[in-house]
Amino acid sequence: xxxxxxxxxxxxxxxxxxxxxxxxxxxxxxxxxxxxxxxxxxxxxxxxxxxxxxxxxxxxxxxxxxxxxxxxxxxxxxxxxxxxxxxxxxxxxxxxxxxxxxxxxxxxxxxxxxxxxxxxxxxxxxxxxxxxxxxxxxxxxxxxxxxxxxxxxxxxxxxxxxxxxxxxxxxxxxxxxxxxxxxxxxxxxxxxxxxxxxxxxxxxxxxxxx
Numbered sequence: 001x002x003x004x005x006x007x008x009x010x011x012x013x014x015x016x017x018x019x020x021x022x023x024x025x026x027x028x029x030x031x032x033x034x035x036x037x038x039x040x041x042x043x044x045x046x047x048x049x050x051x052x053x054x055x056x057x058x059x060x061x062x063x064x065x066x067x068x069x070x071x072x073x074x075x076x077x078x079x080x081x082x083x084x085x086x087x088x089x090x091x092x093x094x095x096x097x098x099x100x101x102x103x104x105x106x107x108x109x110x111x112x113x114x115x116x117x118x119x120x121x122x123x124x125x126x127x128x129x130x131x132x133x134x135x136x137x138x139x140x141x142x143x144x145x146x147x148x149x150x151x152x153x154x155x156x157x158x159x160x161x162x163x164x165x166x167x168x169x170x171x172x173x174x175x176x177x178x179x180x181x182x183x184x185x186x187x188x189x190x191x192x193x194x195x196x197x198x199x200x201x202x203x204x205x206x207x208x209x210x
Contacts, residue, residue: 004179005030005136006188017167028189029182030136031160038134039175045109047176048087057091064092064156067127070200071154072099074208079122080104082146085129086111092127120148127156131177137192144193144209153195153207157181 001011003025014024014031021034039047075081081103083093088110093103104119105111124143133139143153158171160182171177181189186205190197195207 003028003030004032004134005181005185006192007137014163015166018173022166022172029160029184030179031166032179033177035134038178041109044176047174048109051087051089060091061095064095064127066201067125067154067156067204068092068095070198070204071123071125071152071206072096074152074206075101075123077101080119081123081125082106082116082119082121084124084126084143084146085132087128092125096125116146117142119146121146121151122148123152123154125154127154130155130157130181131171131179133179136179136189140189140193144195147209149209151209153209155186155205155207156203157205158203159183160185 001023002009003011006025006028008025008027010026011023012026013021015022020037022031023034024031077100079101081096081101083090083103084106086093086105086107090105090111093105096103104113104116106113106116124147126143130136147153160180161169166172171180183199186197186199190207193207194210196210198206198208200206
């Protein structure tokens, strides 16, 4: 079994729980669900529709500000952005539009706008999305291809907890969450793509394309 993030062969079965098997990579420290347990597209979409992330909900906006605030400090007001994996309620895009930024939307289930793959962006946001990637190596290469040189990718995902807490970790229990990142994992992703990594706070990563 190769690691789905870094493609290293240094992987072992990490945990089996709820009749599901998880792997761990000793190179990049990612943990990931065995592919045999992935949901099909129909059940995956149904799960996303259960999310109650309302655009005008203050608590959710405060949550998203953990990414938007440090990212905006890197941007110019005329920069063009992409909200990648925006879901059915693209609240972060609305926040950034209110601040004067131009934002395109993409989500394979809710905004399947293939035109974005013909464009280049000054910045890309990817909030609560990377943990859903079936093939993170491919997805991050795609994001790199969409970024202009000097552009920024902002990722928000809950970083891995201690191994002993993995079984009861709420983030693991979402059936659409298939890969979990440690800070080491993010460093490897940055190296793979020739990006510079900054971690302004827990669960937020900013990558700058050279």
